[in-house]
Amino acid sequence: MLDTATRIHRKHILSIQSAVSKVCVHEPEKALPPPPPASSQAALEHGTIQTVPIGYIRSCFSVKNGTPRQPTVCGPSRAELRLKQSVFNNPDHALLGLEQYSHVWVIFLFHKNGHLSYKAKVKPPRLNGQKVGVYSTRSPHRPNALGLTLAKLDKIHGDTLHLSDIDMIEGTPVLDVKPYIPEYDSPCTRMSIDCRSCPSSADQSDSTSLSPNQPTEALLNVKESGVKSVADTPNVDGCQFPNSLTMPGDTLAMLEEVKAYLSQSDFNQGSGDRKRRASDLQGAEQDQRPCYREESYSTIAGWIRAPPVASLEVRFTPHAERQLAEFLPTEQSGPPESDRPRFKFLHSSQEATAAIRGVLSADPRSVYRRTRCKDKLFFFTLDSADITCWFGQGFVEVLQVRPVQHPIDSTYKM
Structure with a gap:
């Protein structure tokens, strides 16, 4: 249906362009308005900017399907961000001092939004089909496809940031990285600071200051x-x-x-x-x-803490457990074994199990899949593993865990 609508739209555009070109042939040329200022400062003042990615994410999630909708859903999820040399001649200099922080804000683009359509009201999967305003949600389908993630900063190695607790897929363009500072970003911490700065009763001689x-x-x-x-x-x-x-x-x-x-x-x-x-x-x-x-x-919407969609119990078949145990961790000492698959980001099969539980317990299916395709198998990729599962009433069972046929490319997009 989308392909058909796209072709019809293209035909309409071509017919309009043809009609406009015929009209312009018979009408005299009119003076065109002066072009807007070409300087970057003037463009910035008018709200027009040209974003340049500072790097691209290498993630344990290679496709949208099964990727957590929030970073707290899957703690063991890992990713790397390498800064481009075209932005900084010495990218590692730009990261100097960032190792003092435990978490960072990552501003990125939803580059897999497909047809890039957006509406004023959306149906968050957590609300199971109910509509709310797009700006009251974290939906990726918005007028400006910007994403924001609070990621844990595990370490910095040269010009590369090693992150965990992420919800970004492979190849995500990153626009900026900022340190997370609780004194500025957490309302609870702001509250305690504001209380300390309140006028003390120490100035009163008949009172006790605490x-x-x-x-x-x-x-x-x-x-x-x-x-x-x-x-x-x-x-x-x-x-x-x-x-x-x-x-x-x-x-x-x-x-x-x-x-x-x-x-x-x-x-x-x-x-x-x-x-x-x-x-x-x-x-x-x-x-x-x-x-x-x-x-x-500090208050939030009630459906965030108590959504209509309940958490699911995650089960593993014995066959899936044996397959998962065959994977070697990313930092395995000794000679590599070619006959056994290896993780690229996850540190152990136990960590992979926790990651799979985190992804599936939050029910990563869309509303359409829950209602129209609930009897179908569900597939998603985590690190270098392809996971097959099926959903029952209040639970989800992992059927098999196989190595991906086409491993994630280890090269960075520049």
């Missing part, structure tokens, strides 16, 4: 500091620390119980016993304290 980084020491000093009631505890307006004594409502009653416990404890024991008791108190305090600040600061 450090948010030492909540338990402050609890231990309640008896010794002369605070006789909960009403005497400090209160900082607009900044309620979950780890300090400045808490409203029900938490104050809990603090009274903590103070009663402390008054019955022996403070003459060694520092080791005090620290152990303080750790126990802090754990009990965190278990009972409501997390009112975090939930009000």
Whole structure:
């Protein structure tokens, strides 16, 4: 159907071009508007940019089918990104200092979007056919086919980044790499930083200032500091620390119980016993304290955490387990064995099993496959293995794991 529609569209375009050319022959030439500024700065100010990939992904996923939709679905998934020398004369210089970070943001292009069509409403597979706005999802089918992944940075070797926890396929063009900084990118971390920067009650002579980084020491000093009631505890307006004594409502009653416990404890024991008791108190305090600040600061759509599509139980047939055990890890010492297949990214058959479970438990099938092709076999490729499985009611079973017939090309696209 798509091929037919494409041919019809091409015929319409050719007929329109032919009609326009005939009209232009009989009409006098008109002055054309001046072309837009050719400088890159002017183009950038008008929102027109020409992106140049800084490199291409080498991934354990060679095709779209079976590739995780989110990086957290399959932890053992691995990839490599080598920077192009056409972008930097010394690519390794551009990576200097990046090894100090554990995670990086990878901005890339969805280069396998097919006909590049997009709609205002989409049907995420996680919603099982329900429609939502495209900008409320991570759908690859969008006006600008840009992708964003938070990947784990395992190591840097020269001009190559070794990544894991990825959801990108082989040959993905990468536009940029940025370090992940929790203080800037995590709302929960921002919350704690904002609380520390709130005006302290230390300026008031009749109040007790408590450090948010030492909540338990402050609890231990309640008896010794002369605070006789909960009403005497400090209160900082607009900044309620979950780890300090400045808490409203029900938490104050809990603090009274903590103070009663402390008054019955022996403070003459060694520092080791005090620290152990303080750790126990802090754990009990965190278990009972409501997390009112975090939930009000960061919220997400309910279907993200509780989707209509349930997680599936993943099973392996004995035949598939034996086939998977035949694969050698990527870093196997000793002479290579030609009669046994070898992984290119995965470090062991156990890691491959975990990766397969992660991919299949999230149900990688499209809505069409779930409804119209639910009795068909499902195939996908992981690293150098072709996996065949079938889906039942609430479970998926791996039938066989065979080496790929055409291994992933080890050369980089430049």
